[in-house]
Amino acid sequence: MNSRAKFLVVLSSTGLVAFLLLGAVVSQSVAADTNTGRNGVYPHIAVYSEVLSRIKSEYVAEPDMNGVSLGAVNGMLEALDPYASFLNATQFKEYVKNYDTYKGELGLVLAKKFGYITVVSVVPGSPADKAALTTGDFIETIKGVGTRDMPLAFASLLLKGEPNSTIDLTVLRRKPEPQKLTMTRAVLTYPAVESKLMPEGVGYIKVSVLTNGKVKEVATAVAALEKQGAKKLLLDLRFCATGDPEDGAELAGLFQGTGTLTYAEGQKYPKKIYLGDEKKVISKLPLVIMTNRGTAAAAEVAAAALQGNKRAALVGEHTYGNASVRRPITMEDGSAIILSVAKYYTPEGKSIQDNGVTPENMVVEQDQNAGDSDDDGIPDVPTKGPSEDMILKKALEVIAKKA
Structure with missing residues (x-):
């Protein structure tokens, strides 16, 4: 078939x-x-x-x-x-014992879709990135075991292991036949924040991950760009899906000093509000943010906060939808559910996980490193060769109109 x-x-x-x-x-x-x-x-x-x-x-x-x-x-x-998991007692015991022990990874951010494990995004420079895995790919098998109905948390555990060890995957795309891959795990090195001064005084900042310390790198990059003469800022959060939602609130706080940035709330999770603080603002230059379907988690929180406070214009694609607090809930027999106990919300009160973030300037882009998809949801094989960056093109048009 x-x-x-x-x-x-x-x-x-x-x-x-x-x-x-x-x-x-x-x-x-x-x-x-x-x-x-x-x-x-x-x-x-x-x-x-x-x-x-x-x-x-x-x-x-x-x-x-x-x-x-x-x-x-x-x-x-x-x-x-889509991020919840049910682990039987044996699986949960192995998950607790080994998840933080294994240091070798592939660099995948995952969710569940149509019963399969699906790729939300990949870490740049990781084994997954080098194998051209991309947002929307379905992982059909891991170590020869089908992923349909496989708990997401257990799939994440199976993908980890000792550095330099190998693992076999089958990836499902529209065409050709399912792609069989043998990948080598590695200790991930998260890319640094990149920045450059573009024509017309536009300071460009690329954030690939929002792990610990990256917000400080953004602050350093912004300060350097302003010294170089930047008059406007362009923040690229495309394919940024790694990082805690709290880091997204911290990033937004570099540019917005008043009002609600985001808040987290759940049935048994007390409402926690993240407010802007003028003392933490590092720049008040006009700001445009680029997003796509691989923008998730911390990056979504930042984009939603700055859009909701009218601090930044968003350009690009609808984001993935992944911003929650997840915790294991154990059962009497030793099994467990890993479940979202709280969700992060936009300043207007919309759940980011349920709705994603929609740019006011929508641009659908066929990226040269990412497969597009038709109505059935299966991405095409990634295209090769250069293509025009339509989101960047539109973002420059939008930022040119900002005072």
Whole structure:
């Protein structure tokens, strides 16, 4: 079966799971209108139990009910949160023991989509980058094991290992057939913040990751550009998906000294507001920010904060949608759910994880290092050779109009 056909099968089956889950949610919502407290949950459980019962009694062959139940749990979590994971007791024990022990990585930022592990972004210069993996790629197998219904956290663990060790992956794209890769893990070196003075006094700053210390590098770059005569600033956050949301608030605080930058809140997570502070502002020059579908996490928080406070204009593509506080919640049998317990919000109160960030100046770009995709969601094979940077072109047009 070719990659396109495989994807359509996955999409169809995922749609069925979503339909069943939606029916359960509707039942719960209807019950909530006539019941209070815990009573509203019972119709949901009843629908789920009846579906399992029908599968067991009427399916063409006796099904593996453990697999069916696990698939239902994983489908429910993915429908709720593309970054959530259910780990059985053995998996969770291994995850806790080894995740921070292994230093070799591929440089992938991952999520779940249509049941598969999908690439949000890659760290520049990493093994994943050198293998031309890109936003939207689906990882079909890891070490020969299919990733459909594989917990995201466990997939992340499998991808880690000792530096210089190898790992086999199969990547799903539109064409040609699924691509088999053997990759070598490495200790990641995060790229430094890049900057240069462009014509017309435009100071360009490229931020590839927002890990610890990168905000200070941005501050240093801005100061240097202003000394060189920069009159306007262009902040490139494309494919920046590594870093904690708090670092995004810190980055926004370099340019916005008043108002709410962002806030985090959850059902049992007290609301935490991040405010601008004039003492921390390093520049008040006109600012334009570039984003794309690989912009996520800290970079999204920064972009949303500066857009929401009318401090910067955004140019580019809709961002990915990944800004939450995730924690493991353990079960009695030793298994665990890794779940978002709080989400980060824009100054206007929109969930960044649920909505992403939409630039007011939308530009869809076929990047030379990133596969585009059609309606079915599978990216094409990355193109080779130079192509015009349409987002940068538009950003320069927008910034030229700023005083």
